Amino acid sequence: MIDKDSIIYIAGHNGMVGSAIWRTLAAQGYLNIIGASSKELDLRKQKDVRDYIRKTKPDVIIDAAAKVGGILANNDFPYQFLMENMQIQNNLINEAHRLGVDKFIFLGSSCIYPKLAPQPLKEEYLLTGPLEPTNEWYALAKITGVKACESIRKQFDKDFVSLMPTNLYGTHDNFDLNSSHVMPAMIRKFYEAKQNNNAVVVLWGTGTPKREFLFVDDMAKAVVYALENQLPDYLYNVGTGEDLTIKELATKIQKIIGHTGEIIWDDTKPDGTPRKLMDVSKMHNIGWKHQVDLEDGIKKTYKWFLENIENFKTNQLKG
Template sequence: MNFSDKIYIAGHKGMVGSAIYRSLKQKGYTNFVMRDSSELDLTNQEQVTSFFKEEKPDYVFLAAAKVGGIEANNTFRGQFLYENLMIQNNVIHLSYVCNVKKLLFFASSCIYPKFSEQPIREDYLLTDKLEPTNEPYAIAKIAGIKLCENYNRQYGCNFISVMPTNLYGPNDNYDLKHSHVLPALLRKFHDAKINDLRTVEVWGTGKPKREFLHVDDLANASIHLMQTYSGNVSVNIGTGIDMSIKELAELIKDIVGYKGAIVWNKSKPDGTPRKLLDVSLIHSLGWQHTIDINEGIKKVYFNKFLNEDKKGF
């Protein structure tokens, strides 16, 4: 990418898209084209066609998606499948039609089989059954990966895909019904602290293990790959380090300063037992994460909750 190239970030107001935008600006890129959902409905092919033909972006970061945690994925199954398929199909296809130089598609580590061997290598994709609670979302993301791969094969495009692990950071979603585990726990423990609650309920047993990556690390990894990598192997992006949900809850409890007890609701689903990505490929491509989980959560908590409490949450 040259500094003068026109860059379209689909989903620039979300956690991933906004991190990409911040990082690109810091690196000196200035030629951006952005539309929010009120200006451009990415599920509408006619609107996406008009946008691409008018703006003609050189590079595309496809970070727009319908996302949520276990409850949202399991509740809005049809919506998650339909909307993500439509967004991906429209943006990827119009990138081909309008001769975009390169596109980077954000998939998700949930695309891998529920009981994958650990750590999960890129070639474990489609080797076994998915986790049932987020199967529709995962199927949509797999379709996006395969669309990029096969547009490369048939049309000679330069479309790459990445699989981030569990993310956290600025502009995350803290709604308890729709958020992922880390932001949900931050919200729960913070609310319990300020309301002087004696207990905090956490879903499941606490035994599943998860890997967490700060979104600023993801942004830097994605830009690095956009500048250096081409190929049909989708690239894992993570830390290569995981922790149990119990360990995560205790860590967040300590950072927040909550003094009550944690109650585990074992009637609720745990989800996939473990999801640790094999990051040897991206390490070989010259990138490693820089933000430690303790440092990252403290930064998120103090910036989001303590600062914004003064303005009203």
């Protein structure tokens, strides 16, 4: 049983998702939340992970640690996105199992599903077709994590569960244009263009793909729900069940920021998957639903961005 005194280790607690989970748990009265920075603990090293878990004896491990990035980063560094993510999650999952941690929450991504899977994406579509080439390396790593947790659950009857969020955004996001995802990249581009006399904003692709977005605090609440309940299945989609085109997203962000210049779509750049809408009925059926709508979430994210502009260093915002 998990209670407010349980030791909860959040791997990746300094990232956007991990920090949101930490804030949410602390706000709900959990007293023993622990984490280690990448300088303190290299999750790619098995012995270091084993020693840390032995020393801290967590009751629960939440794996929010990953090497992440957008289309450009995935394309330029395929080996790192495959191997480093597998090292991180394999070390955490294996050592949690070996050392008697009975509850493990693994966080993945909607990119685990086939590129042309029927919409909305159901959990049972996993491994039914080819992946989207622009992020297959990250997706393959995450699929192995899902299956590792499923196998431990099946063979050893442990409460290892995987949550697959849709596109996440929010406070503490990555606004580095070389590695960021679509939402923070747009926010930064429109802000900088507005400051530059409403200059033209160039965006990748055609703008026609449809995407679903979930505010990171809602994701954190889904994790807490999984923490406080024993979910009956091994895999759950976490999202809003609603999507919009990238062009519609750009227009929405442009309006919130107040940019009045032109938008040019560079169709020589890849679009990625045509659509990635999640079927979130399984989470709805067990009692979780998102609370923050897209417009409010963008406003919250932009507010945080403005409050942290002074932290620009080496072409990025520090989270």
